[in-house]
Amino acid sequence: xxxxxxxxxxxxxxxxxxxxxxxxxxxxxxxxxxxxxxxxxxxxxxxxxxxxxxxxxxxxxxxxxxxxxxxxxxxxxxxxxxxxxxxxxxxxxxxxxxxxxxxxxxxxxxxxxxxxxxxxxxxxxxxxxxxxxxxxxxxxxxxxxxxxxxxxxxxxxxxxxxxxxxxxxxxxxxxxxxxxxxxxxxxxxxxxxxxxxxxxxxxxxxxxxxxxxxxxxxxxxxxxxxxxxxxxxxxxxxxxxxxxxxxxxxxxxxxxxxxxxxxxxxxxxxxxxxxxxxxxxxxxxxxxxxxxxxxxxxxxxxxxxxxxxxxxxxxxxxxxxxxxxxxxxx
Amino acid sequence: xxxxxxxxxxxxxxxxxxxxxxxxxxxxxxxxxxxxxxxxxxxxxxxxxxxxxxxxxxxxxxxxxxxxxxxxxxxxxxxxxxxxxxxxxxxxxxxxxxxxxxxxxxxxxxxxxxxxxxxxxxxxxxxxxxxxxxxxxxxxxxxxxxxxxxxxxxxxxxxxxxxxxxxxxxxx
Numbered sequence: 001x002x003x004x005x006x007x008x009x010x011x012x013x014x015x016x017x018x019x020x021x022x023x024x025x026x027x028x029x030x031x032x033x034x035x036x037x038x039x040x041x042x043x044x045x046x047x048x049x050x051x052x053x054x055x056x057x058x059x060x061x062x063x064x065x066x067x068x069x070x071x072x073x074x075x076x077x078x079x080x081x082x083x084x085x086x087x088x089x090x091x092x093x094x095x096x097x098x099x100x101x102x103x104x105x106x107x108x109x110x111x112x113x114x115x116x117x118x119x120x121x122x123x124x125x126x127x128x129x130x131x132x133x134x135x136x137x138x139x140x141x142x143x144x145x146x147x148x149x150x151x152x153x154x155x156x157x158x159x160x161x162x163x164x165x166x167x168x169x170x171x172x173x174x175x176x177x178x179x180x181x182x183x184x185x186x187x188x189x190x191x192x193x194x195x196x197x198x199x200x201x202x203x204x205x206x207x208x209x210x211x212x213x214x215x216x217x218x219x220x221x222x223x224x225x226x227x228x229x230x231x232x233x234x235x236x237x238x239x240x241x242x243x244x245x246x247x248x249x250x251x252x253x254x255x256x257x258x259x260x261x262x263x264x265x266x267x268x269x270x271x272x273x274x275x276x277x278x279x280x281x282x283x284x285x286x287x288x289x290x291x292x293x294x295x296x297x298x299x300x301x302x303x304x305x306x307x308x309x310x311x312x313x314x315x316x317x318x319x320x321x322x323x324x325x326x327x328x329x330x
Numbered sequence: 331x332x333x334x335x336x337x338x339x340x341x342x343x344x345x346x347x348x349x350x351x352x353x354x355x356x357x358x359x360x361x362x363x364x365x366x367x368x369x370x371x372x373x374x375x376x377x378x379x380x381x382x383x384x385x386x387x388x389x390x391x392x393x394x395x396x397x398x399x400x401x402x403x404x405x406x407x408x409x410x411x412x413x414x415x416x417x418x419x420x421x422x423x424x425x426x427x428x429x430x431x432x433x434x435x436x437x438x439x440x441x442x443x444x445x446x447x448x449x450x451x452x453x454x455x456x457x458x459x460x461x462x463x464x465x466x467x468x469x470x471x472x473x474x475x476x477x478x479x480x481x482x483x484x485x486x487x488x489x490x491x492x493x494x495x496x497x498x499x500x501x502x
Contacts, residue, residue: 184489187489188482188485188486188489189482191485192481192482192484192485192486195366195369195481195484195485196478196481198366198370199369199370199373199374199377199477199481200374200377202370202371202374203370203373203374203375203377203378204374204378206370206374207374207375207378207398216394216397216398218391218393218394218397219390219391219394220391222389223387223389223390223391224387224390226387226389226390227378227381227386227387227390230381230386290391290394310367313363313366313367313370314363317359317362317363317366318355318359318363320359321355321358321359
């Protein structure tokens, strides 16, 4: 398997996933169905997570197909489109997570949250469709309009009305990369923020995990659980700074096995969170008081969370020394 | 100012060379990894205590937070150890960089507050929660400021180095 395989495997998930999420959300909105709305929120959050490796693998796929017979202009347009739709997908996922957090006790989330999910999920679907479409054009001349279809490497691109409008908001990928790396102060700011995010995650999620595992039993569970939004804020900071740093120096990251193991650990953390919140495990621990022991199922989930975060940090640290580990495998 | 010759002596020593040049996964980056883990323990635990004192998650009982200081001191121990090893690997690079002393000052101030908070706020178990919050509020604020300063100046180190090695100026 190579990056092109990986990108092809993943790249339909954000497009179709956001459409399915929006479909469920609209049905729940007009049918006033809370369970369905929750499901749509979970789908948005999950798709936002999978969109991260989809975006990353695109850079690897680009390295592979670059050359004669492939239009740089089309690749650039797709990359700019992905750079825009990515943030809308992540934002939709984040707002959905906030909504899930606020409606833990089966109550509907506040009205602003529902309106924000409505707005951003619609925008995300449109932008993702554009990203999928521009990506398809790279290798499928039969999809291109008019004159472009006959040229193997079109250097000028004709856009439809909607495409031309969206294109105004799409960043130029090369300029975007340069903007991330031009100043050592900006780069340091991003890296420092990435570390502070890490500290927030370890401080809050780590504390919650070790309490469930049976240490520090003087603490009741519920108040520690209320610290988790700080950890999620740290995660949000780290997704943003991580993706910006990646977009700035993709060649420093993309060929490192450690980057992909880090992403794998993050995806497994998503599954781990699902095993905690979407089963009866959370219900069994949320009201435990000081001194009370959590069931073994909860302890296992907490231990794997702690292990996976350790793996995320470890792999993050080893990205640099393992930079070229994947170069030879293409 | 001349760079002291002792830096060169350290750099040429077996342990310094091994730390820098070993291809083993347990070499330089392993030390750096545990420097990061130690940081997340000391700053992560301290930040939770600071935030609680400043009014976040008010239903967390304050007295048991005393137990978190053991995590902080352990993390600090890891980081002093790994920090000395990193310094052994690159003495010239670190000690000729003014930012290194800024980082150490931030850490010194943050650890001083951590110690005072451990003694003054958490050392007296007869204090009520309200009294602990009142005593710890200013310390908690400065603790967060100094730790953010320490992390920020730490990340800036690689960007501000004047020398890579003894006799090898950065950018030259």
